[in-house]
């Protein structure tokens with residue numbers, strides 16, 4: 001997968017990013033979403049979950065580190081999307097109770113991670129494909145860069 005860039009001018013434009021990504025998603029794939037607060041990371045994950053047939057509840061004000069979406073997709077290999085928000089992870093030891101390794105190993109799982117910078121060590125130990133999605137935000141201008149590690 002070569003590096004791809006998208007200019008995001010509206011909420012609808014996230015669909016362009018989703019369309020680009022869909023053919024590259026297979027079970028075990030990790031999406032690492034970088035970008036400042038307000039860039040649209042959570043929005044993107046929720047739109048992706050919807051595009052894959054998940055029921056997405058309106059965003060609750062309660063913060064949760066891990067959310068699971070059951071996918072109802074025509075691609076039977078993808079069964080669930082695990083959404084991790086690592087914003088408040090200060091020490092990677094805090095990851096242990098989340099059992100992310102087991103979560104990722106569940107058949108048919110893809111995982112989307114916000115603030116991957118906070119769990120770098122965990123990420124470098126993963127053997128499954130990682131797709132990096134970097135979102136930049138200047139005022140209301142959003143740019144997305146998608147790049148994958150070799151083999152994706």
Ligand SMILES: Nc1ncnc2c1ncn2[C@@H]1O[C@H](COP(=O)(O)OP(=O)(O)O)[C@@H](O)[C@H]1O
Pocket residue numbers: 008009010011012013014035036037038039040041042043044114142
């Ligand atoms: N393409 C976009 N155009 C306009 N507003 C957007 C866009 N993407 C996200 N937003 C808005 O920006 C706000 C923050 O988005 P959010 O997904 O919570 O960001 P993050 O998770 O990166 O902090 C939300 O109100 C969301 O609706």
Ligand SMILES: [Mg+2]
Pocket residue numbers: 041042043085114
């Ligand atoms: Mg967020």
